[in-house]
Amino acid sequence: MKEKQFTTRAVHAGERADFSQINSVVTPIYPSVGYTFADSHELDAVLGGEQPGYVYSPRYANPTVAALETAVANLESAEAAIALPSGMAAVHLALLGAGVRAGSHVVVAADIYGATYSLVQGIFTELGATVHLVDVLDLKKIEAILAQEKVSALLVETISNPLMKVADLPKLAELAHVHHAKLLVDNTFCSPYLCNPLTFGADMVIHSATKFIGGHGDVMAGLVATSAELKAEMVRLNKLLGSSLGPFEAWLAHRGLKTLPLRMRQQCQNALHIASWLQTHPKISQVNYAFLPSHPQFELMNQLTNGKGGGAVFSFEVRGAGKPEIFALMDALELIQPATSLGDIYSLTLYPAISSHRSLTPAERHKLGIGDGLLRLSAGIEDVADIQADLAQALNKIGHGFDG
The missing domain is CATH 3.90.1150.10 (Aspartate Aminotransferase, domain 1)
Known part of the structure; x- marks a missing residue:
């Protein structure tokens, strides 16, 4: 094939080079939205989920984002994690991933973060869910609601914001699971360093990575650490919701996580x-x-x-x-x-x-x-x-x- 014209060369020169010998110490930033493949059969296999790979980033998946997810899953003793563009996006997706829909009952700590309070009391109630606000320390009342209603999820914070109440995670997990509800724990105030709620029986752990995980006030992000099964459901939902964390933000959060x-x-x-x-x-x-x-x-x-x-x-x-x-x-x-x-x-x-x-x-x-x-x-x-x-x-x- 004859040499390409200048404009074509300006667009394509240097692209699709062989980087297999470049072993970066630091996880690279992969900003590309699209990816190329050896042939159409490989593209078909990746799109069909028969072969691992990246096709549409970051809405489906991104290598830089995946590195952050792997790191947080490891630190939270989780099978998997999913990264979102904010802590509130993480709370929203976790509730949906736990099966909260119209007609669902949700038990929520009454003095939870204000935006979470507004999310469940506003949007989720408007969509037909019933929200029960309770004192996280009132285990008898929580148990009574779980026994009376078919509750999809129990949402609490490890340490409440701003009154610093501490949730009895082992007991809450026991109560939730006896009544077939999932325990969702916002672990932002503790971070994975202080507490791993999954080890106490939680089903999902939520983080505003804007806070301690990022740690430098220069990135907004959220994460949910959970089982591989629950992550798969959240990935399915999030492909349609389009609430994706970008690779630059993921890189900043991952950098912060190291310290x-x-x-x-x-x-x-x-x-x-x-x-x-x-x-x-x-x-x-x-x-x-x-x-x-x-x-x-x-x-x-x-x-x-x-x-x-x-x-x-x-x-x-x-x-x-x-x-x-x-x-x-x-x-x-x-x-x-x-x-x-x-x-x-x-x-x-x-x-x-x-x-x-x-x-x-x-x-x-x-x-x-x-x-x-x-x-x-x-x-x-x-x-x-x-x-x-x-x-x-x-x-x-x-x-x-x-x-x-």
């Missing part, structure tokens, strides 16, 4: 130190942190994490404070940043009333125990003395006009 144990160890130490100090502060009326000996579920947390820690996130009530005082406190911080996330290398704080639980009415928030003086803090990896000093100086600047 997860180093970051989490430091963040857990920092959180415990600051939470312990705040317990003694005269302007603080309540500290919610699962690894404080005073926490009602301290022993359970110790069991679930094998003594490795209580996570990086805690919340505290500023005595007598409301929105104006909390805003003044946040504005006085110099190192700790008010930001709409958590689990970063940076120490971050946020006011649940205007963020994670903004969609709830004040009455709904108060019913859950989320008061107007509650502030959440996610400890970063900075020197703990600097974090404490920043909180101390900010607390010293407030106090006029309220019971401080």
Whole structure:
């Protein structure tokens, strides 16, 4: 065949080269949407599922995304995992994968993450599902609902956001399975480093990888770790839903995952130190942190994490404070940043009333125990003395006009 014209060469030169001898230490980024094959028979076999391969990326599958999925499945002691573009996409797909449809009953922890609350109370109820909101600590009520209704899924968080209640995963798994329901656990606050819910009987583990897995505040992603059978069902659904994580985001999340144990160890130490100090502060009326000996579920947390820690996130009530005082406190911080996330290398704080639980009415928030003086803090990896000093100086600047 004669030499191609310049425009054709500009498009094709260098493509489809033999990279078989290139063994990269770091997982490469594969941005290609389409893939080529040796012949039409191979294309047919891959499209038919008779032969492994990639055909349409990332909606069907992508090598970079697959590497992240393999890594998270390994760390969560799961057979498989599926990556999504956000934690909420992961929650949504997990519920669908668990069989939640019109007419289904779902039991959900009442003080779950605000967006998850809105998803189940809004979209899923609008689509015909019945949602039962319960205190995750009220095992008798959970058991009663499971016994009375044909429940498809029980959705809880390992540590609740923002009140830091700890779910009794072994008992919840036992109750769910006796009544043929699946236990779905949002493990974002613990990360795979602290807890593996599947080993305690959970059927699916959900992560907002935007948080501790990514760890650097530069990627949004979600994951569900589960059995190969349940993943296959979620893959089937997701090919039609089109909720796919891109390869660049997958690469960032996978890069962050590699330092997860180093970051989490430091963040857990920092959180415990600051939470312990705040317990003694005269302007603080309540500290919610699962690894404080005073926490009602301290022993359970110790069991679930094998003594490795209580996570990086805690919340505290500023005595007598409301929105104006909390805003003044946040504005006085110099190192700790008010930001709409958590689990970063940076120490971050946020006011649940205007963020994670903004969609709830004040009455709904108060019913859950989320008061107007509650502030959440996610400890970063900075020197703990600097974090404490920043909180101390900010607390010293407030106090006029309220019971401080």
